[in-house]
Amino acid sequence: MNFEFTTLFLVGIAVSLGLYSGKAATKIGLPALIGYMILGTLMGTSALEIFPIRTVHGLSFITDIALGFVAFSIGLELSIRALAKLGRSIGLIIIFESLLALLMVTAGVYLLTGDLPLSLIFGSLAPATAPAGTIAVIQECKAKGNLTKALYAVAGFDDGVAIVLFGFAAAFAKLLLVSESSGSGAEFNLLASAGKPFMEILLSLGAGGLLGYVYTWLIKRLQSQNEIPALTFGIIAIGTGIAAQFHLSLILVNMAVGFIVINTTSTRVYQTITSRLKPLMPILFILFFFLAGAHLDISMLSSIGTIGVVYILARSAGKIAGARIGATMGNADVKIRKYLGLGLLSQAGVAIGLSLLVFQEFREIPGEHAAAIAGSAVTTIAATCIIFELIGPVLTKYALKKAGEIPSEN
Amino acid sequence: LALNIPVIAVIGVSSIVAIYVGKIARKAGLPSLIGYMILGTFVGTSVLSLISENSLNHLQFITDIALGFVAFTIGSELNLKILKRLGKGIILIILAESFAAFFVVGAAVYLLTGDLPMALIFGALAPASAPAGTVAVIQEYKTKGNLTKALYAVVGFDDGLAVIIFGFSAALAARILQAESSSVSVGFLSSVTKPLLELALSLGAGTVLGFIFSALARKLRPLNEIPALIFGFITLSIGLCMWFNLSLILTNMMLGFVLANTTSITSARSIVGQLKDYMPLLFILFFLLAGAHLQISALPALGILGIVYMAARTAGLMGGAWLGAVMGKSESKIRKYLGFGILSQAGVAIGLSLIVRQMFEEIGSPHALAIGATVITTVTATSIIFEIVGPICAKFALGRAGEIPKKSDSGSRE
Numbered sequence: 171m172n173f174e175f176t177t178l179f180l181v182g183i184a185v186s187l188g189l190y191s192g193k194a195a196t197k198i199g200l201p202a203l204i205g206y207m208i209l210g211t212l213m214g215t216s217a218l219e220i221f222p223i224r225t226v227h228g229l230s231f232i233t234d235i236a237l238g239f240v241a242f243s244i245g246l247e248l249s250i251r252a253l254a255k256l257g258r259s260i261g262l263i264i265i266f267e268s269l270l271a272l273l274m275v276t277a278g279v280y281l282l283t284g285d286l287p288l289s290l291i292f293g294s295l296a297p298a299t300a301p302a303g304t305i306a307v308i309q310e311c312k313a314k315g316n317l318t319k320a321l322y323a324v325a326g327f328d329d330g331v332a333i334v335l336f337g338f339a340a341a342f343a344k345l346l347l348v349s350e351s352s353g354s355g356a357e358f359n360l361l362a363s364a365g366k367p368f369m370e371i372l373l374s375l376g377a378g379g380l381l382g383y384v385y386t387w388l389i390k391r392l393q394s395q396n397e398i399p400a401l402t403f404g405i406i407a408i409g410t411g412i413a414a415q416f417h418l419s420l421i422l423v424n425m426a427v428g429f430i431v432i433n434t435t436s437t438r439v440y441q442t443i444t445s446r447l448k449p450l451m452p453i454l455f456i457l458f459f460f461l462a463g464a465h466l467d468i469s470m471l472s473s474i475g476t477i478g479v480v481y482i483l484a485r486s487a488g489k490i491a492g493a494r495i496g497a498t499m500g501n502a503d504v505k506i507r508k509y510l511g512l513g514l515l516s517q518a519g520v521a522i523g524l525s526l527l528v529f530q531e532f533r534e535i536p537g538e539h540a541a542a543i544a545g546s547a548v549t550t551i552a553a554t555c556i557i558f559e560l561i562g563p564v565l566t567k568y569a570l571k572k573a574g575e576i577p578s579e580n
Numbered sequence: 581l582a583l584n585i586p587v588i589a590v591i592g593v594s595s596i597v598a599i600y601v602g603k604i605a606r607k608a609g610l611p612s613l614i615g616y617m618i619l620g621t622f623v624g625t626s627v628l629s630l631i632s633e634n635s636l637n638h639l640q641f642i643t644d645i646a647l648g649f650v651a652f653t654i655g656s657e658l659n660l661k662i663l664k665r666l667g668k669g670i671i672l673i674i675l676a677e678s679f680a681a682f683f684v685v686g687a688a689v690y691l692l693t694g695d696l697p698m699a700l701i702f703g704a705l706a707p708a709s710a711p712a713g714t715v716a717v718i719q720e721y722k723t724k725g726n727l728t729k730a731l732y733a734v735v736g737f738d739d740g741l742a743v744i745i746f747g748f749s750a751a752l753a754a755r756i757l758q759a760e761s762s763s764v765s766v767g768f769l770s771s772v773t774k775p776l777l778e779l780a781l782s783l784g785a786g787t788v789l790g791f792i793f794s795a796l797a798r799k800l801r802p803l804n805e806i807p808a809l810i811f812g813f814i815t816l817s818i819g820l821c822m823w824f825n826l827s828l829i830l831t832n833m834m835l836g837f838v839l840a841n842t843t844s845i846t847s848a849r850s851i852v853g854q855l856k857d858y859m860p861l862l863f864i865l866f867f868l869l870a871g872a873h874l875q876i877s878a879l880p881a882l883g884i885l886g887i888v889y890m891a892a893r894t895a896g897l898m899g900g901a902w903l904g905a906v907m908g909k910s911e912s913k914i915r916k917y918l919g920f921g922i923l924s925q926a927g928v929a930i931g932l933s934l935i936v937r938q939m940f941e942e943i944g945s946p947h948a949l950a951i952g953a954t955v956i957t958t959v960t961a962t963s964i965i966f967e968i969v970g971p972i973c974a975k976f977a978l979g980r981a982g983e984i985p986k987k988s989d990s991g992s993r994e
Contacts, residue, residue, distance in 0.1 A: 401596055
């Protein structure tokens with residue numbers, strides 16, 4: 171039996187069945203991506219095992235490109251002109267929802283366990299949101315309006331803030347653990363580990379911005395619109411490759427590309443690009459969420475325990491309350507104030523990725539405490555991500571509907 | 581170069597550069613895909629080695645998927661009404677070009693070497709064609725007319741005949757070699773029925789999947805989800821073909837063929853039309869990788885045998901196509917130019933020669949081993965030439981037949 175055939179056959183099954191499980195989900199009022207994910211979970215390692223984990227790993231080329239396209243399309247929505255209209259409230263919302271999620275989770279877990287480094291790690295993972303879920307819901311419902319724009323902006327930009335906060339909080343937790351096991355002499359480490367995430371963000375934005383300028387320069391000079399897909403694919407593949415090579419954020423790099431495109435070209439160029447992307451996006455969304463579903467391990471749900479419950483409640487409360495405070499301080503629309511927080515609960519790839527970083531870094535710290543934290547972070551985040559991915563998009567759709575931003579034909 | 585650039589970035593840069601190399605090729609009057617292939621050769625194992633052999637093998641799925649889309653497109657162009665209008669000429673052309681290629685190459689190689697099994701093997705490989713080059717040229721120049729339609733039909737269906745001819749004569753050659761060395765015999769019957777079964781299963785699987793696909797595609801809304809459905813069914817059938825050793829080209833062609841013949845022309849057009857934005861990207865990736873696979877170092881191995889093979893295959897295909905067209909009373913531009921459009925040979929032929937080597941290694945006699953090695957080096961080398969010359973000749977033929985619209989040279993307006 172060779173590996174290649176299994177992969178393509180299964181990918182074909184996944185995409186064709188995924189399309190219809192998405193439709194089934196829409197029928198009962200859930201976002202289509204929940205359908206893709208449930209199918210993935212069913213076929214994946216945790217249930218029927220039709221889709222072995224080995225196959226999932228072999229597809230990282232596809233998942234990386236798909237995530238790159240998703241990030242690019244987020245960036246494309248971040249028009250400064252539109253942002254300026256929304257005003258400084260967006261900035262305030264991002265800061266408050268991220269900070270409050272971090273603080274409430276840290277406090278909640280600390281009250282439960284009395285373990286400061288552990289609480290800090292969970293707190294640092296809380297701000298990250300999964301924009302793909304939110305974006306998919308928006309595109310699927312063809313939502314339009316101020317809340318939609320605010321969701322694009324917040325879901326897109328808060329990734330950056332989440333990584334900064336994670337960098338600081340994780341560095342601080344590491345410091346506590348190291349000094350716990352060795353005594354002193356850790357000041358130097360604090361600086362080094364705080365500087366690294368900053369560099370990572372700056373380099374990601376820089377590289378993506380540069381690619382964005384190259385892309386717009388080229389796209390303005392294209393003679394035929396038929397070449398847009400090749401050019402777009404090329405730039406996103408380069409961005410993804412650069413991110414892999416230099417350990418940058420794949421999401422930030424490709425988002426920056428889209429950001430430059432929307433802000434340096436005319437609306438007409440933007441419309442041609444998005445209309446060319448349209449036939450491709452369903453395939454990417456199906457594959458991406460199917461594979462995410464296949465990665466999930468249902469048996470972890472039982473091991474989630476009280477920490478997981480506290481994490482879910484505290485993070486949700488922090489996001490919703492933080493968004494409300496930020497929106498109120500920034501005098502945003504009433505509907506943004508009321509509903510934005512509900513749209514920010516999805517959590518998946520970034521948080522799992524960050525928890526894997528913790529896992530790798532903390533295993534190198536001597537002592538059992540660090541190892542225990544590392545293990546707990548990975549399993550709990552994986553389990554809570556299932557729940558957030560299930561309820562996040564549902565709540566996003568609910569919020570959009572309540573705010574009246576879903577056209578009635580849907 | 582020891583630089584360890586991620587493959588994905590290499591592919592990204594190459595596909596952007598390819599757009600411009602393609603334009604240069606067009607300025608020189610060549611199809612863009614020649615530019616992509618040359619670029620691929622530079623990036624690939626022969627020159628800069630920016631993509632390793634290992635990563636190329638990992639990216640094989642891109643080539644397979646692209647070929648699946650090509651075959652699907654061919655099938656969707658083959659409306660039975662159109663085929664009937666083209667008449668029995670098409671069938672005669674397919675039969676004549678395939679058998680003529682087999683006999684002319686077989687005879688020429690036998691005259692050169694006096695080695696019957698070797699002649700049979702080279703003859704067996706001659707009919708295999710590579711449809712991607714021809715289809716890429718047709719789509720790039722947006723050609724229209726009867727030659728275009730006839731080319732779609734011939735490059736699609738002749739794959740089935742090539743499989744059968746290969747199956748029979750390879751089995752015969754193996755039989756002769758076994759008699760020589762009196763080794764354990766592999767059943768002759770099974771090696772003859774196998775290709776027939778393969779053909780029937782490919783057509784059958786493609787038809788069944790085609791009916792399911794068409795029923796779903798007709799009802800699917802919104803239209804922008806159609807590409808996902810097509811992608812799903814094409815990858816599914818490719819996976820199936822690899823699993824059961826079926827013909828990827830035939831199976832996917834049937835998928836498109838059933839759609840074109842069970843759905844109204846307008847709705848079939850609108851379904852297939854959803855793909856048109858992404859075909860150029862697929863062609864870029866396909867020919868970049870094809871170029872990256874080319875091993876320039878294999879060219880010196882061409883030798884007299886290779887030159888004889890190329891000359892005889894070209895003569896057989898063109899002569900056969902002409903003969904078939906005359907017998908079927910096809911119109912004069914098909915008679916004159918169709919043969920030029922079907923010269924490409926690439927992946928399928930290399931795949932078949934790998935099968936030959938494996939088969940002959942099992943026989944194990946020195947003669948068999950020698951043939952196995954000669955076939956693979958010769959076909960690798962001749963494929964380089966056919967892959968470049970084939971599309972250029974196809975463009976020449978379509979141009980001469982007056983099927984390239986004047987406007988398409990600017991190609992920008994739509």
